Amino acid sequence: MNKENIYITGLGIHSCLGSDIPSFAKALHDGKCGLHHDSERKAKGYQSDLCGAVPSVPEDLITSLTRAQYQCFSRPTFYALSAVKQALHQACISDDFLSEHHVSLIVSNDSTAGEMMRTGTTMQQKNDTRYLGAGAVFRSLNSTVSMNLASLLGIHGLSLTVSAACAGGGHALGLGKMLLDTKQTEMVIVVGAQEDGVASMQSFDALGVFTDTKVQPFGKGRTGLAPSGGAACVILEPEHNFHLRAKKLQPWAILSGYGFSSNGTAISTPLAYQESVSMIKAMDDAGIDEGLIDVILAHATGTTMGDEAEATAIGDTFGMCPKVVATKGMTGHECWMAGVSQAVQAALILNKASLPGCVGTEKNAFPKLNLVMKTMNYQPHNILCNAFGFGGTNSSFIISKFDNNKL
Structure with a gap:
């Protein structure tokens, strides 16, 4: 369908x-x-x-x-x-x-x-x-x-x-x-x-x-x-x-995919495998494969275990790592609002054709992670966002660029 x-x-x-x-x-x-x-x-x-x-x-x-x-x-x-x-x-x-x-x-x-x-x-x-x-x-x-x-x-x-x-x-x-x-x-x-x-x-x-x-x-x-x-x-x-x-308005973006999973293990320990499952389900829902994801807007709160698990999950999910944006050095961890804040950020990135840099981070701890360190001009089409929580609950969603020619 x-x-x-x-x-x-x-x-x-x-x-x-x-x-x-x-x-x-x-x-x-x-x-x-x-x-x-x-x-x-x-x-x-x-x-x-x-x-x-x-x-x-x-x-x-x-x-x-x-x-x-x-x-x-x-x-x-x-x-x-x-x-x-x-x-x-x-x-x-x-x-x-x-x-x-x-x-x-x-x-x-x-x-x-x-x-x-x-x-x-x-x-x-x-x-x-x-x-x-x-x-x-x-x-x-x-x-x-x-x-x-x-x-x-x-x-x-x-x-x-x-x-x-x-x-x-x-x-x-x-x-x-x-x-x-x-x-x-x-x-x-x-x-x-x-x-x-x-x-x-x-x-x-x-x-x-x-x-x-x-x-x-x-x-x-x-x-x-x-x-x-x-x-x-x-x-x-x-x-x-x-x-x-609203015939004269233009959408900001499209919410094209959503995926989820739960770790089913320790209440506060992240699990890379299930984070990967969440991302894959979001792509399945959107009907696209990993090669069409241009940017990942990461959960990346700055914790030792959390960031390592997400970096592993990204590496396991993507053969060629997309550009990875991490903004919590600027916003802090907005916790219950974080996922919706990321949706706002993704829509702005798509419309401004600009990727925020990784403020606060001086050296990327994960060389295989294509982390955007400085603000750069770039026009993505599909942004995958991650929001993970206590209890091992994982959510991923995809924000896609709206095609002006469709109006």
Whole structure:
């Protein structure tokens, strides 16, 4: 059966590299690092205080909410609303369209540590649940972002939160593609959201995998990752719907393939073989072989075991290694939002014909890996993205260039 193209028609981002698409794109091209040292984290017992410096959301976004809505919004929900509003505006999607059509919302989110800490502190101090307020439950549930956005936007299709650690964003995109491939919904808003407060990464820091100097994806002498946060959004819609709805618009790109696998072994140890399976399944879904992948946008968080496993998986999957892009030296590890952030990055790469360099890495530890060290002009057609997570859950997806001649 011939599958219809799934277009990416809107992008949105709120991250440590910028709070809109133009500033984010420029930062990627210029090799800007969005990480900083947060003294509050050291004061709170963190082993490393290096993390993403995520800007606050615009004041007008906050004041646009009613008092009841504001009370239910967590910090990552504000970030998500910022990214979603950008993407909807880009795709020329009105409030009326959302209310009149079967639009779905899939969010990748896997924690509300900040809100749980806030609840615990209030209960210790007051010992009375009435001090928590009516909005506390809606801020602290793991589905806080999807339930708030679905209510605010008037979503009538599926509203769902995917909890799959750092692979969640990739799986959210894949589930959105499946819904559209099977014609169960008209459009999917895919969001990755990541909290970034002091409480957000305490248990992750306890693993001792954060670096306190710099992130070196695939680097010799790499010492770990740096957490970051914010939100990213892409709008997915099938080709025929898009042409009926927006005849004068041009899609950013095509979500052409999705693959997944699970390691089924240790909870935090990566497995190169299953990462390879995930990539192969994405290519199978897209109907292309490894020779047509021009660029791999790697997971590459800068950890010793994680980067080695991914480099091995890439080598095992590709006879001739495509160009490999690794951006987490700039963005940090955006965890639950990482996969959707990568989709935004891939769409920008395809449209700007420019590959970001591997900021933070001085020497490639894997000579067979065709790692892009400096920003370079290059026009890819198919970009394979990887997002892997705790529990051995692996996601891979392919973002392909849109052919202008098809409009």
